[in-house]
Amino acid sequence: MTTAPWRDPALPAAARVDDLLSRMTLQEKTAQLYGVWVGAATDGDGVAPHQHDMTAERSEDEWDELITHGLGQLTRSFGTAPVDPALGAQALARAQRRIAGAGRFGIPAVAHEECLAGFTAWQATAYPVPLAWGATFDPPLVEEMAHRIGADLRSVGVHQGLAPVLDVVRDPRWGRVEETVGEDPYLVGTIGAAYVRGLESAGVIATLKHFAGYASSAGARNLAPVRAGIREFADVTLPPFEMALREGGARSVMAAYNETDGVPASADADLLTELLRERWGFTGTVVSDYFGVGFLENLHRVAGSPAEAAHVALAAGIDVELPTLKCYGKPLVEAVRAGEVPEELVDRAARRVLLQKCELGLLDEDWTPEPATTARIDLDSPANRALARRVAEESVVLLDNPDGVLPLPPDARVAVVGPRAADALAMLGCYSFPSHVLTHHPEVPMGIEIPTVLEALRAELPDAKVSFAEGCGVSDPDRAGFEEAVARAAEADVCLAVLGDRAGLFGRGTSGEGCDVTDLRLPGVQGDLLDALVATGVPVVLVLLTGRPYALGRWHGRLAAVVQAFFPGEEGGPAVAGVLSGRVNPSGRLPVSVPRLPGGQPWTYLQPPLGLAGGVSNLDPTPLYAFGHGRSYTSFAWEDCTGAEGPTEIGTDGSYEVSLTVRNTGDRAGAEVVQLYLHDPVASVTRPDVRLIGYRRVELAPGEASRVTFRFHADLSSFTDRSGRRVVEPGILELRLATSSTDLRHTARLKLTGSVRELGPDRRLRCETEVSAAPE
Numbered sequence: 001m002t003t004a005p006w007r008d009p010a011l012p013a014a015a016r017v018d019d020l021l022s023r024m025t026l027q028e029k030t031a032q033l034y035g036v037w038v039g040a041a042t043d044g045d046g047v048a049p050h051q052h053d054m055t056a057e058r059s060e061d062e063w064d065e066l067i068t069h070g071l072g073q074l075t076r077s078f079g080t081a082p083v084d085p086a087l088g089a090q091a092l093a094r095a096q097r098r099i100a101g102a103g104r105f106g107i108p109a110v111a112h113e114e115c116l117a118g119f120t121a122w123q124a125t126a127y128p129v130p131l132a133w134g135a136t137f138d139p140p141l142v143e144e145m146a147h148r149i150g151a152d153l154r155s156v157g158v159h160q161g162l163a164p165v166l167d168v169v170r171d172p173r174w175g176r177v178e179e180t181v182g183e184d185p186y187l188v189g190t191i192g193a194a195y196v197r198g199l200e201s202a203g204v205i206a207t208l209k210h211f212a213g214y215a216s217s218a219g220a221r222n223l224a225p226v227r228a229g230i231r232e233f234a235d236v237t238l239p240p241f242e243m244a245l246r247e248g249g250a251r252s253v254m255a256a257y258n259e260t261d262g263v264p265a266s267a268d269a270d271l272l273t274e275l276l277r278e279r280w281g282f283t284g285t286v287v288s289d290y291f292g293v294g295f296l297e298n299l300h301r302v303a304g305s306p307a308e309a310a311h312v313a314l315a316a317g318i319d320v321e322l323p324t325l326k327c328y329g330k331p332l333v334e335a336v337r338a339g340e341v342p343e344e345l346v347d348r349a350a351r352r353v354l355l356q357k358c359e360l361g362l363l364d365e366d367w368t369p370e371p372a373t374t375a376r377i378d379l380d381s382p383a384n385r386a387l388a389r390r391v392a393e394e395s396v397v398l399l400d401n402p403d404g405v406l407p408l409p410p411d412a413r414v415a416v417v418g419p420r421a422a423d424a425l426a427m428l429g430c431y432s433f434p435s436h437v438l439t440h441h442p443e444v445p446m447g448i449e450i451p452t453v454l455e456a457l458r459a460e461l462p463d464a465k466v467s468f469a470e471g472c473g474v475s476d477p478d479r480a481g482f483e484e485a486v487a488r489a490a491e492a493d494v495c496l497a498v499l500g501d502r503a504g505l506f507g508r509g510t511s512g513e514g515c516d517v518t519d520l521r522l523p524g525v526q527g528d529l530l531d532a533l534v535a536t537g538v539p540v541v542l543v544l545l546t547g548r549p550y551a552l553g554r555w556h557g558r559l560a561a562v563v564q565a566f567f568p569g570e571e572g573g574p575a576v577a578g579v580l581s582g583r584v585n586p587s588g589r590l591p592v593s594v595p596r597l598p599g600g601q602p603w604t605y606l607q608p609p610l611g612l613a614g615g616v617s618n619l620d621p622t623p624l625y626a627f628g629h630g631r632s633y634t635s636f637a638w639e640d641c642t643g644a645e646g647p648t649e650i651g652t653d654g655s656y657e658v659s660l661t662v663r664n665t666g667d668r669a670g671a672e673v674v675q676l677y678l679h680d681p682v683a684s685v686t687r688p689d690v691r692l693i694g695y696r697r698v699e700l701a702p703g704e705a706s707r708v709t710f711r712f713h714a715d716l717s718s719f720t721d722r723s724g725r726r727v728v729e730p731g732i733l734e735l736r737l738a739t740s741s742t743d744l745r746h747t748a749r750l751k752l753t754g755s756v757r758e759l760g761p762d763r764r765l766r767c768e769t770e771v772s773a774a775p776e
Contacts, residue, residue: 003365004019004020004023005019006019006020006023006105006363007363007364007365009364013355013358013359014355016358016363017351017354017355017358018351020105020354020363021347021350021351021354023105024105024350025069026333026336026337026343026346027069027333028069028070028103028104028105029346029347029350030069030328030329030332030333030336030346030350031066031069031070031071031072031103031329032070032071032072032107032349032350032353032354032357033072033319033320033321033328033332033346033349033350033353034071034072034073034320034321034322034324034325034328034329035071035072035073035074035075035109035112035320035321035322035323035324035325036063036066036071036073036074036075036109036324036325037075037076037080037323037324038063038074038075038077038080038095039080039081064102066325067098067099067102067103068102068103069103070099070103070105070107071099071109072109072110072320072353073109073110073111073112073160073287073320073322074092074095074096074099074109074110074111074112075112075322075323075324076112076113076114076120076323077091077092077095077111077113077158078092078113078119078120078121078122078124078156078158079113079114079120079121079433079436079437080437081437081441082122082437082438082441082444082447083121083122084122084123085121085122085123085124085156085377085378085379086376086377088121088156089155089156089157089371089377092111092156092157092158092369093157093369093370093371095109096108096109096111096157096369097369100367100369107354107357107362107363108357108362108367108369110159110160110205110353110356110357110360110362111157111158111159111160112158112159112160112161112162112207112322113153113158113160113161113162114161114162114163114431114436115149115150115153115161115162115163115199116129116130116162116163116164116165116179116429116431117129117130117428117429117431117432117567117569118149118388118432118569119149119152119153119158119379120431120432120433120436120437121156121379121433122433122437122438122444122447123379123380123447123448124152124379124380124433124447124448125148125149125152125379125380125381125384125385125388125448125569125570126388126427126428126432126433126434126448126450126569126570127145127149127387127388127391127569127570128388128391128392128395128566128567128568128569128572129178129179129429129431129547129566129567129569130164130165130178130179130180130181130191131177131178131179131180131181131182131547131548131566131567131591131592132391132392132395132565132566132567132568132569132588133145133181133191133195133391133395134180134181134182134187134188134191134591134592135182135394135395135396135397135566135588135589135590135591135630136391136394136395136587136588136697137187137588137589137673137695137697138394138697139190139191139193139194140194141390141391141394142191142194142195142198142391143194143195143197143198143201144198144387145195145198145387145388145391146164146194146195146196146197146198146199146202147198147199147201147202148198148202148383148384148387149161149198149199149202150198150199150200150201150202150203150204151202152379152384153202153204154202154203154204155371155372155377155379156371156377156379157369157370157371158204159204159205159360159362160204160205160207160252161199161204161205161206161207162207162209162254163195163199163206163207163209164181164192164195164196164206164208164209164244165179165180165181165209165210166180166181166188166189166192166208166209166240166241166244167179167180167188167209167210167214167215167237168180168182168183168184168185168188168215168236168237168240169182169183169215169592169604170183170215170216170228170236170602170604171215171216171217171219171220171602172220172520172548172549172592172595172602173219173220173516173517173518173519173520173548173602174215174217174220174221174222174516174548175220175222175511175512175513175514175515175516175517175547176214176215176222176512176513177511177547177548177549177592178429178430178501178503178511178512178546178547178548178566178567179429179430179431179513180215181240181591182591182592182627183591183592183593183604183605183606183627184591184604184605184606184627184691184692185235185236185237185239185240186239186691186692186693186694187591187692187695188240189239189240189242189243189244189765190243190695190766192208192240192243192244192248193243193244193247193248194248195248196208196244196248196249196250197247197248197249200248200249200250200251203360205250205251205252205284205356205360206244206248206249206250206251206252207250207252207253207254207287208241208244208245208250208252208253208254209253209254209256209289210254210255210256210257210258210265210289211241211253211254211255211256211265211271211272211276211286212233212237212238212241212256212260212265212271213226213228213233213237213256213258213260213265214226214256214257214258214265215237216228216232216237216258216260217258220516220517220602221516222513222514222516223257223258223299224258225258225259225260225262226258226259226260226261227260227261228260228261230720230724231685231719231720233260234720234724234726235719235720236606238275239765241253242280242761242765243765243766245280245282246280246765247765247766250284251284251285251356251359252284252285252286252287252356253272253276253282253284253285253286253287254286254287254288254289255272255286255287255288255289255292255316255318256289256292257289257292257295259300264295264296264300264302266288266289266292266293266295266296266300266312266313266316266318267296267300267302267303267312267313267316268316269315269316269317271316272286272316272317272318273316273317276317277317279761280761281761283352283355284352284356285319285320285352285353285356286317286318286319286320286352287318287319287320287321287322288313288318288320288321288322289322290322290323291323291326292313292318292322293309293310293313293318293321293326293327293328294306294309294326294327296308296309296312296313297309297327305331306326306327306331307327307331307332307334307335307340307341309327310327310328310331310332310335310341311332311335311340311341311345313327314328314332314341314345314346314348314349315345318349319348319349319352319353320349320353332346380447380448380570385570385571388569388570388571389571389574389575391568391569392565392568392569392571392572392574392575392576393575393578393579393584394587394588394671395565395566395568395575395588396563396564396565396568396575396576396579396584396586396588397563397564397565397586397588397589397590397629397630398561398562398563398579398586398588398630398631398632398633399552399562399563399564399590399594399625399629399630399631400559400561400562400625400631401560401561401562401631402560402561403539403560405494405539405541405560405561406541406560406561406563406579406580406582406633407579407580407581407582407633408461408464408494408580408581408582409464409493410461410463410464410581411461411463411464411465412461412464412465412492412493412494413464413465413467413491413492413493413494414457414461414464414465414466414467414492414493414494414495414496415466415467415468415469415485415488415489415491415492415494415495415496415538416453416454416457416466416467416468416469416495416496416498417468417469417470417471417485417488417489417495417496417497417498417529417533418470418471418472418485418496418497418498418499418526418529418543419470419471419472419473419474419498419499419526420453420474420498420499420500420501420543420545421452421453421454421468421470421496421498422452422453422454422455422468422470423452424446424450424451424452425450425502425503426452426453426498426500426501426502426545427450427452427545427567427568427569427570427572427573428450428503428567428569428570429503429511429512429547429567430503430504430505430509430511430512430513430515430547431512432503432567432569433447434446434447434448434450435503435504435509435512436505439504439508448570449570450570450573451571451573451574452573453496453498453543453545453573453576453577454466454468454498455573456573456574456576456577457496457577457580457581459574459577460574460577460578460580460581460583461577461581467488467491467492468488469481469484469485469487469488470485471484471485471529471533472485472524472525472526472529473524474500474501474502474510474523474524474526475502475510475523475524476524476525477524477525478525479525479528479529482528482529482532485529485532485533486532486533486535486536489533489536489538489540490536490538492538493538493539494538494539494540494541494560495533495536495538495539495540495541496540496541496543496580497529497530497533497540497541497542497543498543498545499522499526499529499530499542499543499544499545500522500523500526500544500545500546501523501545501546501547501548501567502523503515503547503567510523510524510547511546511547511548511567512547517548519551519598519599520548520549520550520551520595520598520599521550521551521598522550527554530542530555531554531555534555534558534559539560540558540559540560541559541560541561541562541563541580542555542559542561542562542563543563543565543576543580544562544563544564544565545565545567545568545572545576546564546565546566546567547566547567548592549564549590549592549593549594549595550594550595550598551594551595551596551597551598551624552594552595552596552624552625553595553596553597553624556596556624563576563579563580563586564588564590564594566591582633585632585633585634585668585669585670585671586630586631586632586633587630587632587670587671587672587673587697588630589628589629589630589673589675589740590625590626590627590628590629590630590740591627592604592627593605593623593625593626593627593741594623594624594625594629595621595623595624596620596622596623596624603621603623604627605623605626605627605688605690605741606688606691607621607688607689608686608687608688608689609686609689610686612689626740626741626742626743627692627740627741628673628675628692628695628738628739628740628741628743629739629740629742629743630673630740632666632670632671632672633666633668633670634664634665634666634667634668634669634670634702635664635665635666636662636663636664636665636666636670636672636700637662637663637665638660638661638662638663638674638737638745638746639660639661639662639663639705640659640660640661640775641658641659641660641737641745641746641748642657642658642659642660642748643656643658643735643746643747643748643749646748646749646750646751647732647749647750647751648748648749648750648751649750649751649752649753650714650750650751650752650753651714651752651753651754652714652728652729652730652752652753652754652755652756652757653714653715653728653754653757654713654714654752655711655712655713655714656711656712656735656748656750657709657710657711657712658676658709658710658712658735658737658748659707659708659709659710660674660707660708660737660746661705661706661707661708661774661775662674662698662700662705662706662708663700663703663704663705663774664700664701664702664703664704664705665703666702667702668702669699669700669701669702670699670700671697671698671699671700672697672698672700672739673695673696673697673698673739674695674696674698674708674737674739675692675694675695675737675738675739675740675741676692676693676694676695676710676712676735676736676737676738676767677690677691677692677693677735677736677738677741678690678691678693678716678717678733678734678735678736679733679734679736680717680719680731680733680734681731681732681733681734682731682732683719683729683731684721684722684729685719685720685721685722687719690736690741692741693712693716693717693767694710694712694716694766694767694769695769696708696710696769696771698771705774706771706772706773706774707771707772707773707774707775708769708770708771709769709770709771709772710735710767710768710769711767711768711769711770712735712750712767713764713767714728714752714757715728715759715763715764715765716764716767717729717733717752718759718763725758726758726759726763727756727757727758727759728752728756728757728759729752729756730751730752730753730754730755730756731751731752732749732750732751732752733749733750733751733752734747734748734749734750735747735748735749735750
């Protein structure tokens with residue numbers, strides 16, 4: 001029997017796919033362009049916007065008819081309802097066998113899942129949220145975590161992960177801040193690229209989202225229009241995606257829900273084709289965000305029917321409609337047959353999808369859907385938990401400790417107060433399985449162990465006398481518990497006020513998708529509870545478990561210490577307790593600014609001169625704690641910084657090294673995060689006063705020193721000029737070594753000489769760093 005060319009693994013993938021496409025009918029080609037979501041809820045409590053009115057239940061007969069033509073993707077076999085991982089893997093394998101056996105070509109579907117803070121599946125490890133990844137300033141650790149997540153996905157038959165989120169925070173009132181890495185594009189890009197490398201190294205397709213501009217929504221409202229200018233879009237929004245594609249190797253991109261200046265991303269050929277493919281050279285697949293193609297008709301109103309929406313999206317460059325077919329099925333087939341949609345658009349998208357399936361081995365004759373091992377599938381292994389603990393520990397930020405109240409004495413009398421102290425869900429973001437799905441299944445156990453802060457502290461300090469009072473709920477107005485909370489605090493040596501967010505979806509939480517806020521006050525009456533605790537005169541340590549920063553100026557100078565954790569995952573309780581006890585020396589740094597006043601937003605540190613405090617307005621937006629800020633239980637000295645004299649001349653295509661020695665001058669091991677910022681005093685368009693262009697985390701034993709070197713290239717000073725070109729301009733620059741965006745330690749002045757230089761897509765994106773032994 002002769003093997004068809006498309007089945008021959010010895011042939012190039014392009015030749016195989018060309019042969020396969022030539023044999024396929026129109027319906028078989030379009031079938032590769034959509035997913036199917038089996039078991040999706042059709043009531044009002046979905047996990048995607050408008051899920052209740054965009055999803056229809058399908059009968060067994062409809063499913064059988066559908067898969068006779070093939071199927072592009074299977075949506076969330078594990079992330080829709082609680083399913084035992086081993087049974088879920090078997091069920092997915094049976095579904096794949098059924099799909100492959102139903103069509104003429106025996107091609108299985110790509111199975112995709114969410115993996116924003118770990119595999120969103122029952123009994124899978126719940127890692128810290130992306131905002132916590134940003135707080136680590138540790139790309140290698142994030143890459144290791146992503147590889148483990150990818151390995152778990154592959155172990156049960158999943159091919160594609162819908163992560164990471166590369167939106168740059170522009171307004172922290174937005175509910176999805178917890179899903180982002182932070183407010184700086186360089187931090188988002190480097191951490192995001194590391195996550196992509198880890199996921200892809202496990203053989204899982206990483207899907208970058210949300211492309212592009214989603215986090216810049218007007219008024220911080222989910223899905224609101226974006227009114228960003230071309231320079232903000234080019235210099236803030238796009239760089240993380242470019243870095244994750246070029247340095248991470250992501251093979252998929254998800255089109256965003258938003259519109260920018262009147263053009264929905266899902267209908268934007270300039271974005272999805274001209275920029276992404278023709279300029280950046282992307283060759284993978286573009287998928288819609290859930291129901292994003294249908295939204296072109298019923299939300300954006302740039303299409304008058306499902307067929308028109310399919311045409312607009314295909315022409316723009318969306319290859320796959322997710323999560324389930326709405327427009328790319330029968331409406332598209334009929335429109336092509338009627339001559340209303342060119343079949344070439346279907347062929348273009350189908351070719352990209354099949355090339356990716358070829359890469360995954362799904363076109364090979366020896367393909368099998370069964371997991372590689374028949375042993376018990378453990379998605380929350382001890383190794384996973386140990387890694388989740390490391391990420392959580394590195395992500396905790398000590399914001400303030402003015403009088404050295406922390407670490408706590410081992411035998412202290414401690415009053416633990418607050419609605420987040422004894423709730424396991426306080427550790428989890430909205431895309432963790434327990435918060436995302438399990439809330440709809442209250443009869444099902446959590447599936448993973450999640451120690452609370454209260455439990456972890458009692459284990460951490462067995463000789464301490466620990467009392468507890470909830471005080472109030474997260475967001476309700478009831479103050480009935482204040483009296484007991486104040487009484488417990490008054491009896492203690494120190495009070496831990498454990499406050500923060502409850503993650504949820506579409507208003508069912510205080511943080512998460514569709515949980516946007518009007519200002520940055522602590523939710524509910526938690527601020528008033530904190531006032532009552534402070535009024536006792538007992539030292540109060542504020543411990544925040546949140547998905548966004550909250551305004552803390554009201555208590556500045558009144559608290560004994562402030563500890564910030566951004567939804568630190570299943571091991572977050574022990575991580576926070578370790579910081580409180582001193583077992584863990586805090587090393588997290590803020591990936592977002594912490595405001596002084598709740599109405600001083602929207603604001604991030606990337607401000608030109610008129611965005612900073614000044615005499616032209618009585619409102620001062622200066623944050624209480626700056627981007628990059630974080631304290632330690634040890635001390636560090638920065639010595640022998642290069643570039644003190646200047647300016648040093650280099651060309652607009654030149655490079656320059658700046659280095660320093662970091663010495664741990666304290667009595668315990670710790671980690672310093674050395675940050676490099678760029679200040680451009682004069683440019684042809686206004687520029688941020690400072691912006692991050694490099695950083696390096698350095699771990700040092702007591703008395704130990706290391707030499708840190710940054711290799712700056714002039715490309716890192718580039719920006720978008722008035723004509724829309726990315727250029728490097730001659731002139732004076734300052735490289736600022738700092739511990740945060742406001743705590744400057746050393747400046748190296750440069751003078752770029754020569755003519756204005758225009759950059760292409762091969763520009764340097766990263767400031768290379770090196771850590772070496774300090775000179776004697």
